[in-house]
Amino acid sequence: MAEHHNIIIIGAGLSGLYTAWQLQQKQQDVIVLETRDRTGGRILSAEYGSSSQFDMGPAWLWPDFQPRLQQLLTQLDLDIFKQFTSGDMLYEKSPSAIERHSGQSSHGQSYRIAGGGQHLIETLQSQLPQSCIHLNTAVKSIHEADMSIHTVRDGEACQYTANKIILALPPRLTQQNISFDPPFSKDITAAFGDIPTWMSGHCKIVFIYEKPFWREQNLSGEVFSQYGPLSEIYDATPVNEEYYALTSFVGLNAQQRKQMDNEQLIEACMLQLQRLFGEDSKNTLDIKIKDWSDDTNTSTELDLSTPMVHPQYPDTLPRSFWNGKLMLAGTEVARQHGGYLEGALESADEAVALCGLQVTR
Ligand SMILES: Cc1cc2nc3c(=O)[nH]c(=O)nc-3n(C[C@H](O)[C@H](O)[C@H](O)COP(=O)(O)OP(=O)(O)OC[C@H]3O[C@@H](n4cnc5c(N)ncnc54)[C@H](O)[C@@H]3O)c2cc1C
Structure with missing residues (x-):
C-alpha cells in the first residue's frame, strides 16, 4: 500500500523545508522526500572544534534586499552578524x-548567520514533526493518473500518493533524474535543462x-x-x-x-x-x-561549465502543471531572486499560494 499525504514535497533544501514549515502552520498533511541522508541541500556547514561551523555552501545574506530571509530569521529567533x-x-x-x-x-x-547556514536548516527542521521528513528517499518517477510517486527508499522501491506534489529541487536534476507520466512537452523539458543550477x-x-x-x-x-x-x-x-x-x-x-x-x-x-x-x-x-x-544531488554534467556570472532566471516557465496538482519551487524558479537563499523562499511562497493557501507573514 502506498503511503498517502495531502501534499508531498520533493527535496529538503531550504525551499522544500520552508514550504513544509509554511504548510504545517496551516495544518496541512505534508511530508518531504529527500534523496540525501541529510537535510539542507546546498546549505552545508562543516564543524571544527566543539562549536564552530564553517559554511561550505551559502554564507552571505543581504537583509536590505532579502526581506523574506530576514523575516524568517527573525521568526526563528536566529542571529546574524556582519561579514568582517x-x-x-x-x-x-x-x-x-x-x-x-x-x-x-x-x-x-x-551578513552571515550565527552558527552557520545549517543552523537555519536545523531550526526549521526542529519545528517540523520528525516523521515529516523521509531521508534516503530518491524520487524516480511521478504519475498523474493516480498521483503516485515512485521512489527508492533505503535501497528499496517504495511508493507514495498525494493530492498535490511540489518539486523543490533544481530543474536540471528534475529533468535528468525524474520521469513523468505523461511526460512534459519537449519545450518544457528543454527549458528545465536550460536552467543552470546556481553555484553547482x-x-x-x-x-x-x-x-x-x-x-x-x-x-x-x-x-x-x-x-x-x-x-x-x-x-x-x-x-x-x-x-x-x-x-x-x-x-x-x-x-x-x-x-x-x-x-x-x-x-x-x-x-x-x-x-x-x-x-x-x-x-x-x-x-x-x-x-x-x-555532488550528483546538486550538479549534473551540464553544470560542469556553470556560468561565472549570475544567470537570468526565466519568468515565463509555468510554475504549475497537471491542473494545479504538480507545482515547482526551488531557488532556480524564483521570479526575482533566482539562485539566492531569498529565491528559495520566494519560490516556496509562490508554491504555497498555488496550493490555494495564504503565505504566513
Ligand atoms: C558554494 C555555494 C555558495 C553559495 N553562496 C550563496 C550565498 O552566499 N548566498 C545565497 O543567497 N546563496 C548562495 N548559494 C545558493 C544557495 O545555496 C541556494 O540558493 C539554496 O540553498 C537553494 O535551495 P533549494 O532548496 O532551492 O535547492 P537545494 O538546496 O539544491 O535543495 C534541493 C534538494 O533536493 C534534493 N533532491 C535532488 N534530487 C532529488 C530526488 N530525485 N529525490 C528527492 N530529493 C532530491 C537534494 O538532495 C536537495 O536536498 C550558494 C550555493 C553554493 C553551492
Whole structure:
C-alpha cells in the first residue's frame, strides 16, 4: 500500500523545508522526500572544534534586499552578524604584482548567520514533526493518473500518493533524474535543462587557524586574484571567534579541477596564501573542501561549465502543471531572486499560494 499525504514535497533544501514549515502552520498533511541522508541541500556547514561551523555552501545574506530571509530569521529567533571587512583588501594580478587597497569591501555590506547556514536548516527542521521528513528517499518517477510517486527508499522501491506534489529541487536534476507520466512537452523539458543550477559547479575551501594573522596586518582577508588558484578570498571566522578562518572559491573550473587531486590543489592554494599573507598562513589547524560539481544531488554534467556570472532566471516557465496538482519551487524558479537563499523562499511562497493557501507573514 502506498503511503498517502495531502501534499508531498520533493527535496529538503531550504525551499522544500520552508514550504513544509509554511504548510504545517496551516495544518496541512505534508511530508518531504529527500534523496540525501541529510537535510539542507546546498546549505552545508562543516564543524571544527566543539562549536564552530564553517559554511561550505551559502554564507552571505543581504537583509536590505532579502526581506523574506530576514523575516524568517527573525521568526526563528536566529542571529546574524556582519561579514568582517575591516582593513585593506588585496588584488593579485600575478604572483609578483599584489596590490593593497584600503576602503570598502567590494562585497557590499553582507551578513552571515550565527552558527552557520545549517543552523537555519536545523531550526526549521526542529519545528517540523520528525516523521515529516523521509531521508534516503530518491524520487524516480511521478504519475498523474493516480498521483503516485515512485521512489527508492533505503535501497528499496517504495511508493507514495498525494493530492498535490511540489518539486523543490533544481530543474536540471528534475529533468535528468525524474520521469513523468505523461511526460512534459519537449519545450518544457528543454527549458528545465536550460536552467543552470546556481553555484553547482563551484568548489569552496575553508582554511582554519588559531590566530587571525591577516587581521593583525590590518588586512580584511578579502582578496581578488586573477592568477589563482583561489579567485576570491574572504574572512570566514565564526561569530564565536573560537577559531579564525579564510574561505575561498577555487578559480579553476570543474573540468580543470578534475585534472588534479585534492592534495595538488591544496598545495597550490597554500603557496598562494603564503604569497598573499606570509608564512603564518602555513599554520592551518584544518582545511575543509567541498567540490559541488562532484555532488550528483546538486550538479549534473551540464553544470560542469556553470556560468561565472549570475544567470537570468526565466519568468515565463509555468510554475504549475497537471491542473494545479504538480507545482515547482526551488531557488532556480524564483521570479526575482533566482539562485539566492531569498529565491528559495520566494519560490516556496509562490508554491504555497498555488496550493490555494495564504503565505504566513
Ligand atoms: C558554494 C555555494 C555558495 C553559495 N553562496 C550563496 C550565498 O552566499 N548566498 C545565497 O543567497 N546563496 C548562495 N548559494 C545558493 C544557495 O545555496 C541556494 O540558493 C539554496 O540553498 C537553494 O535551495 P533549494 O532548496 O532551492 O535547492 P537545494 O538546496 O539544491 O535543495 C534541493 C534538494 O533536493 C534534493 N533532491 C535532488 N534530487 C532529488 C530526488 N530525485 N529525490 C528527492 N530529493 C532530491 C537534494 O538532495 C536537495 O536536498 C550558494 C550555493 C553554493 C553551492
